[in-house]
Amino acid sequence: MQHFERGRLHGHNIVAVLPGSAPEQQAGHVVIGAHYDHLGHGQTGSLALFGEKGEIHNGADDNASGSAALLEIAEAFATLEPRPERSVVFVWFDAEEQGLIGSQYYVEHPRFPLRRCAAMFNLDMVGRARDGRVAVLGATSGEGLERIVLGAARRNRLDATLVPYMVPNSDHFSFYRKKVPVAFFTTGLHADYHRPSDDADRIDMQTLVRIARCAFDAARTVAATAGPRPAWHEVRSAPFGFMALELLEGLTGREGFGKLARALYGPVAGAVVLPSEHGLEVLYVEPDSALAEAGVRAGDRLEAARGGLLGSRRHALGGRLGRLRLWAALTGPPATLELRRGDRSLSIPFPPRHDAR
Ligand SMILES: [Zn+2]
Ligand SMILES: [Zn+2]
Structure with a gap:
């Protein structure tokens, strides 16, 4: 447990380590993360409509989907034979919603030096797939990482689209800024985003399972054998207009905005x-x-x-x-x-x- 304070905010990152079969000092490690905080009763960051104000925000998609996937991934790693050479660090981040505070704290106080972190995989909002699709953002930040993610997607019959943009919208960004290669799995925004209606009955479980398997598979591929860590590359940041249009699609439920966003930028x-x-x-x-x-x-x-x-x-x-x-x-x-x-x-x-x- 990693405790941190920022003003009146007290947060806790939950950190678990699976030691690799080789010493971490030589083989390095892989981080897999998901934030487990959400908005409570919507005191900050809520998009609740007038009649919904003050209701509990369960955050089934944002980000119970990612934190549950991470639990399953950790369990799968724990029973893996043979053990990967690289160590694997699982982090459930706190205070993502207040501005990536938990992950910023982690990268300043990492379990192992980040220069030995071969890759960071982030899962945030992976429960609301449309037509069984997931987007993987920013994987061009690591040499060969896109190939690894696509291979894992194919093996797990997951329809994954690589988006060669960096968006500072979740915890992977804290690692990216420290020059760690990242891949961010997300099924994107929707009309229940940051509202009390983000509930479990709207989750696409089947695709969520495939995404968890794909992330596990990709992380396992990177962790399996020690070697030089993938080279870090700068990724173009997504223009503000792209995010604004995607957000509009999420909020209004009208596909036209998203289509226009992707035509212009994606x-x-x-x-x-x-x-x-x-x-x-x-x-x-x-x-x-x-x-x-x-x-x-x-x-x-x-x-x-x-x-x-x-x-x-x-x-x-x-x-x-x-x-x-x-x-x-x-x-x-x-x-x-x-x-x-x-x-x-x-x-x-x-x-x-x-x-x-
Ligand atoms: Zn989130
Ligand atoms: Zn959120």
């Missing part, structure tokens, strides 16, 4: 793309998406859609417009995608023409 129609000067670099294509079926692959660069250029010299805005153009092309009447694969230029019809095969 994964487009089953692919994660990064804007660049010459187009949209494709980082990842979901296996069953229409883009995959059309023949677009990771590593391609989408240069134009329906004749409109997708990149621009002025990166940020150009890229955003590029995503929006791509989204418009993929959701509108049939289009042609111009792309670059290595030194070849390809024209691909979209939607894919089945008769042409």
